[in-house]
Amino acid sequence: MKVASIRTNGAAERDGIFAVVDDDLTACRISHPHCGLQSVLDGMDWQVAGPPVAFDPARCFSPLPRAYQFLDGSAYVNHVALVRRARGAQMPDSFWHDPLMYQGGSDGFLAPTDPIVGNPDWGIDFEGEIAVITGHVPMGASREQALAAIRFVMLCNDVSLRNLIPGELAKGFGFVQSKPACAFSPVAVTVDDLPGWRDGTLHGTLKIDVNGEPFGRVDAGVDMTFDFGQLIAHAAKTRNLGAGTIIGSGTVSNKLDGGPGKAVAQGGAGYACIAEQRMIETIEHGSPRTRFLDAGDRVRIWMEDDTGRSIFGAIDQLVQLI
């Protein structure tokens, strides 16, 4: 099943209206009476009724327009190794066996086609990720219990303000100012409708274009050191996770022959964030050549099935000055 949260101008505006979307993302049926995805996750009986209407990703909120929890892991540890190296920071060896995870803001996500509004001096970057929405997860859940609690899978653009990160991480308390509102794909999909879902990992190519040019064609199914079952179990070690918790994979990142990857223009898989490409440039040329995002830049993140059809719809965001 594929689901979305549709914008309206009615009473349900803030959380959107839950809709079931056709497999090819051309039509949807909205809930009657109107309800939101959080209510569905909370156990409300729901039904969709009436004739199908055209599905328009530009009228979608993120599947959960706001959520009670967003925990973002760093499952592709290669990304962490590269970004730390770019900052001149050490990466402890424990990062390869103890998941890195932070509590992210979840009070208001951007819609998949909302602009990213910010100050370019902040070093605006995107991060292409896979994310899941869980049902209730009890404290101490095993990896298997955690996997069984996954309700939906979607894509994420975890917007990051690179120039604010070093100062915040030095304080040890994680991200507040350096991780503003992020966005998710228009559509979330149940795992039984995802042929690429195996063992808590989504296999498939995450595609990222910047200003219409290929920037990343990274494989989400390889180099994922911790699967979603392990990430969720890590989060639930000392507390229950409420229904509607979003768990992110962290930036998808591929190695190449055991080392850093190559840009798409050079025949590589490219990168799911600008920071990684800048790191490679620093290694190769002594300094980064790719700038962070500025006003007017556009980022598009999507994934296709074997027949070339978009699975989740696209995150497609323009950068605007604050």
Place this chain on the structure above:
Amino acid sequence: MKVASIRTNGAAERDGIFAVVDDDLTACRISHPHCGLQSVLDGMDWQVAGPPVAFDPARCFSPLPRAYQFLDGSAYVNHVALVRRARGAQMPDSFWHDPLMYQGGSDGFLAPTDPIVGNPDWGIDFEGEIAVITGHVPMGASREQALAAIRFVMLCNDVSLRNLIPGELAKGFGFVQSKPACAFSPVAVTVDDLPGWRDGTLHGTLKIDVNGEPFGRVDAGVDMTFDFGQLIAHAAKTRNLGAGTIIGSGTVSNKLDGGPGKAVAQGGAGYACIAEQRMIETIEHGSPRTRFLDAGDRVRIWMEDDTGRSIFGAIDQLVQLI
């Protein structure tokens, strides 16, 4: 106005039923039709009706049983200085002018009389705090705009797992496993009904008993380096804050003559967490003498007005083994 969220066994169970509570916390009137506090914060028209019913704090959830955001500051910088000293960690001087804040879990708070369930090996501690609930705060809000957005004030027990903190903070990504679900006072109060509210700070003695003995009698109105206006503005620098955001003050902590405080038993104001008392013991005796919480221990946190009446009701929690 004083408000609470009442437990029921009906459809609204998860978020409780919004109620307006009498000033002396003896009676309340519940909303008709039933709604939750988040809906009220989202702008729903509400009314309470019918005869008043007895107010029972044991039937209360935390005012927001779950929230879209909880950001916890460390406004009483003396606490940070002491806890870091106890861990043998340095505190940068910048902590005195740049607020320390972390994104906390908000997907399911404990009710004020719910047990704290955990493993004593984790080093279970309480932290007595002041917290506010905001309306919508726009990105880039000034301190004055931030102060105007405060809707309610309440007390918080920010449960902390001391033995898990050093490992998580060393990773730089903040708290996930080391900060399990926290609890808030049964009642939240508007600032115009709080005589002790001045300049974004709540003046009054936060009272903490452990197993019926006074542990803390700390003054929330002094030694607060950053007021709530500054904390909210810090959080809103790069993003909007959704209505229903909770901002915590961090552990209330008083200096004594410019240095560390004294235990209540020694005539001092005591402490709002065990970690601080252990730090003082380490300074005085070379090692801590007070253990962290174990099964059967009870923590009570409350505040009284000038006539000795409880303002917010009490957080009153028993520790239970997982």
